[in-house]
Each structure stands twice: as C-alpha cells, then as structure tokens.
Amino acid sequence: MAGRKNRNAELRIPEILEAYYRVLIDEGLEGTSISKIAKSIDIHPSLILHYFQNKDNLRAALIELIVSKFKSRHLINFDHIEDDQERFDALMDMIFSYEWSRTVDPGVHFGFYYQSFRDEHVHKLFTDMFVWFRDFLHDQFVDFNRKGVIQVSDEVKAADFVLTMMEGLEFHAHFLAGDNPFEDFAQSCKKTAYTILKNRGV
Amino acid sequence: MAGRKNRNAELRIPEILEAYYRVLIDEGLEGTSISKIAKSIDIHPSLILHYFQNKDNLRAALIELIVSKFKSRHLINFDHIEDDQERFDALMDMIFSYEWSRTVDPGVHFGFYYQSFRDEHVHKLFTDMFVWFRDFLHDQFVDFNRKGVIQVSDEVKAADFVLTMMEGLEFHAHFLAGDNPFEDFAQSCKKTAYTILKNRGV
C-alpha cells in the first residue's frame, strides 16, 4: 500500500482501544476478535498485536483506560458547591442518575465483571477501582457526618451500602424495570439511601 | 466401539447439562466448547448436537434448568413455620445467606447475566425468573404487612428493594468484601432491609 500516512503510537493506541470498545458493544465478548477491530478502523490485524502483543494485554489496556476515566472524577466532583446539603444532594443525584449508570455501556460493563471471575488481573483492576470509589465516598461521608448533613455511625459501611445500592440498581434496570424509566426506581433507591444515611441506619 | 451401553434421552440430557455446567465453572464462557463437554463425560460431540441441535439450544436448556430449580422454592418455602415473625426471619436469613448466594456458581451466574445483554431469549428467561421471585416476595410481604410483622406502604417496591440489595450484595462479595467473610456484610444488608421494611422506609 503505497503513499500511506503513518500515525505514531500516541495516536494509534487510543484509536485501537476506542475501536475495541465499539466492537465490544456491537459484537460482545465472544464476537470480538482482533481482526474485526482492525477492520473497523482499516488497519492490519498485525498492527494491533504490534502495539499490544496479545489479546490479554489489549483487554487489560481497555479496562485500565475505563478505570482511569472513572477515577478522573469528572462526574462526581462537586467541590465548587459551597452549601453542604446541596453538595450532598448533588453527589447522591449523580450516583443514582441514568447518566452515571451509562458511564460505560452496561453490556461491556457486565462483560468485564464476568471476566473478573476468570482473570485475576481483571479482578484486581476492578477491585482497585471500587475500593477507590468506596474510599472516595467514605471521605465524603466523614465530612458530611461531621457537618450534620447525614447521621451515620460507620462511614465505611455507609459507603459500602451506597455502592451496593448503586450496583443493585444496575441489575434492577436490566431485569426488573420493564417499561418504567430508569429514573423511577433510581429515585426510590436514592430515597432509601437518604433514609438510611440520615437516621443512623448504618 | 463394541459392547457399549446406551442410555436414553431421559438420562443423557441431564447428564450433558450437568457436564456443561461443570465445564462452564472450570473453563468459563469462552473456554467451554461442545467437544470439551463431550470429553468430560466420554461421549462423542455429535451426541450433544443430536440432543440439542446447536449451541444456543444447549445454553437455553441449561438456563431453563437453573431457572426451574430456582422456582422449585426448595430453599425459600417456610410455610411450615407458624409464627409470623419467625417465618419472616427465616425468609430474610435465607435471602441474605451464603448458601442462597451460592445456589448457582457466581461465575456462571454472572456469565449468564452477561449473555442476557447479547441474547434476547436469555434475557427473557432471567427476567421471568426475577419477576417470579419479586411476585413471590410481594405475596409474602402483603401477608407480613397485614399481620404487622413489617410496615410498608408499597409491597412491590419493598420486594424490588430486597432484590436490589440481594444482587448488590453479590457484587459486594466479589469486589469489595476483601478478606471479610460473606456473612459480615450480608448481616449489614439484612439489618438495613429490616430497618426499611419495619419503619415504612418504602
């Protein structure tokens, strides 16, 4: 192929990962192959292996990218809100929002959860991510507790509880929501969380 | 192969499904093939296709078996307990027990959840199962509510809430429990559920 234009690793690697993500959404875990990813961005399959050596590395790289986006806090940083109650409300609104639940495509999300049962490295990446998020919530809850916005006796358990509801809501949306909009049961979950957090439920 | 002993469909089909389930646990979704299943019980791969025609049917059959075991209620039937409070306690103890969480191998469990994103038929099977379970809980909660064991204003939401906690707990056990025994956080979840159900939290 003469007269072609090359890109460097800095551009190509993210391009491959984005293509991988898109193919995953369309084709699923089992339907996604290196050659399909390559075809979707008109490159040769070998180029993907040139950058990632093998499929395991490729998968790990995508998960690391997803985790790093999660940790960037771009959706859950409300430091600019001065009023304590408002800041708490904003955080809870986000955690139980549709937008938040769709940060990652739910199919891909569940697919990687599943992978974490088969691959210790994947499991560790996600565990680290969730531990990071629990720690984040814990810090927030310690602060909100001190300021009287919430009333809990165990801030770690409070964070665990909210995370558990958050993931349970994901399950509910997929299997039990039926035709009801996501927000309906999300609202119920949030109200329940308020009840628990405000009245020493944990 | 001369002098062999044949079995009929009634025996062979469950044998194949059990073998399939075991291979799934060992090898995962992607690692499980018809020939591996066949090898594990010393039969020819074609015999599996003889009974199930193709892989999709095989998968559907296993899921249907799992669902039917779930619906058999063998673990959640406490009709023999006469005292209302005790019967309620027994039900809640079971739902938040380790035994209950391991009714199906969690890897297989998550794997099929994932499949339900890719396959409408699988999604329907699980949706039906969870709707069935919500209806079951709903009936129980209506009864317990009438008898004053719990105090809720919306029994459907109460059932949704308990199911959400139940599945969230599954998630928590896999990613956030660390070295703590399953029962620790399960106990917390159950306590939270009691708080909500006993005090009109829903």
Place this chain on the structure above:
DNA sequence: CAATATTTATTGAACGGACAGTTAATAATT
C-alpha cells in the same frame, strides 16, 4: 541542506488449532 542510517509504523503471508455444525454409518434397544 542533502544523503544516509536508524527507528518506527504497517502490511503480508502463513501456521496450527479449535470450533460449530453436517452427513452418513454403525451399534444397541425396542
């Protein structure tokens, strides 16, 4: 600046293996 060497990006060809599925033959059972 131009010629050349080196590095990097990319393609190409080929592999061995596994996979789901088909069709036909054979053995056991009824």
Place this chain on the structure above:
DNA sequence: AATTATTAACTGTCCGTTCAATAAATATTG
C-alpha cells in the same frame, strides 16, 4: 423390523499468533 443412541469422518471458518518484508518518519552525519 423399526427406532433410537452413538460414533466416525469431514468441512469450512475464524482465531490468535509468528515472522518476515516493506514503507514512512526520524535521526545522524558529512
């Protein structure tokens, strides 16, 4: 004799991976 269970042989496809070849970009040097 008919039906059912089981094996056998085979097919075409796709997969991840390897290794070598080539083209483009970059660095080096005269």
